[in-house]
Amino acid sequence: MTTPPLLITGADLAGAGRGDLLVADGRIVAAGPDAAAEAPGGTARTDADGLVALPGLVDLHTHLREPGREDAETVETGSRAAAAGGYTAVLAMANTTPVTDTAEAAERVLDLGRRAGYVDVHPVGAVTKGLAGAELAELGLMAASRARVRVFSDDGRCVHDARVMRRALEYVRAFDGVISQHAQDPALADGSACCHEGEHSGRLGLPGWPGVAEETVVARDVMLARHTGSRVHIAHVSTAGSVEVLRWAKAQGIAVTAEVTPHHLMLTTDLLAGYDPVYKVNPPLRPAEDVEALRAALADGTIDAVATDHAPHPRQDKEHAFADAAFGMLGLETALSVVATTMVTEGRVGWREVAQVMSHAPARIAGLAGQGQPLEPGSPATITLVDPGRRVSVDAALSQSLSRNNPWHGRELTGAVHLTMLRGQVTAREGLVWGGVA
Secondary structure, eight states: OOOOOEEEEEEEETTSOEEEEEEETTEEEEEETTGGGGOOTTOEEEEOTTOEEEEOEEEEEEOOOTTTOTTTOOHHHHHHHHHHTTEEEEEEOSOSSSOSOSHHHHHHHHHHHHHHOSSEEEEOBOSBGGGOSSSBOSHHHHHHSTTOOOEEOOTTSOOOOHHHHHHHHHHHHTTTOEEEEOOOOTTTSOTTOOEETTHHHHHHTOOEEOTHHHHHHHHHHHHHHHHHTOEEEEOSOOOHHHHHHHHHHHHTTOOEEEEEOHHHHHOBGGGGGGOOGGGOOSSOOBOHHHHHHHHHHHHHTSSOEEOOOBOOOOHHHHSSOGGGSOOOBOOTTTHHHHHIIIIITTTSOOHHHHHIIIIIHHHHHHTOTTSSOOSSTTSBOOEEEEEEEEEEEOOGGGOSSSOOOOTTTTOEEEEEEEEEEETTEEEEETTEEOOOOO
């Protein structure tokens, strides 16, 4: 179906000044103060006065649960949540049932995403078969498949064997792939560890997860990346020590990138005092000094991207005693607002930098040619409009996700997604999701 040209007027173009965007045939035809002059007759108009226009957001780290746990999320419901949150592309993690460790499994996730149509869904391939950490998965076949997998991760489990990690890095170098590491040394923080090791873990009687369990793996992997000449990406960085390692590694020219989650930018370990399992996440919430280090690292570019680690769970998995509850929390629909609240309103970054860490850099890291493009003529009309001053009171019941493990429920945040557009088709407006564009 052909849609008429659309003129978006008066937007702040990713922090570069006010201007218009003329959209036709799925692409940006003109951009800037003179774009309106090129609009043909019959052009529809959207008033974006007071709004910020960003390239569509890209999430490097999403759990869509399908296949295997459709009671928690499906590719369709997760895609709807992503569109509502301003995302136009997500990378679906491999820890499904069955695991995405074959070309066939990767193509199935790709097809489910295309069928839903709300966002581009790109499967992440497992590094090892069955996420067992022992034998490499079909890395080359997944890369050569229709899914064109370029990001590989055993997320939820660390690739803790250094020899296996080295071989994976060497293998993906041939097709410019990247290994995304869940940095958790199981000898220092096993599966029972669920609280930052420190004063709170001792007082609450919860198994501790020390920061060094993350930092030692980060240090090892940046050295392996240097040795192999390959790319490593550190998922959900959570400690000041990891930031120090990353800063050193980048100064050495090592090919390392890193992400931080919205919850690690705002929430702190003291929230566990009430044993509310909604705050159980891996890696765990950290003290305020770590949160401050993460914010500073995102602002200065040491951390490259914001990624949600959207991890939906049904009530039967989450509503347990804290130590027994599943790890994870929702994030797709609130990520932009959390970043606006913690980083923009506090003057740490502007909207140009938000575009960098939530669109440009994630797309570059994942090798997504059609995403994260500048808002300029010739680029895909893949756009997120944001109302920067709007106050949002989060209501978990209104989520597009199937699950309700939402740590932001009842919080007021600043900044809200007004509209999401994927290649010229509106997929969401004011939190309401429109028909998919497949």
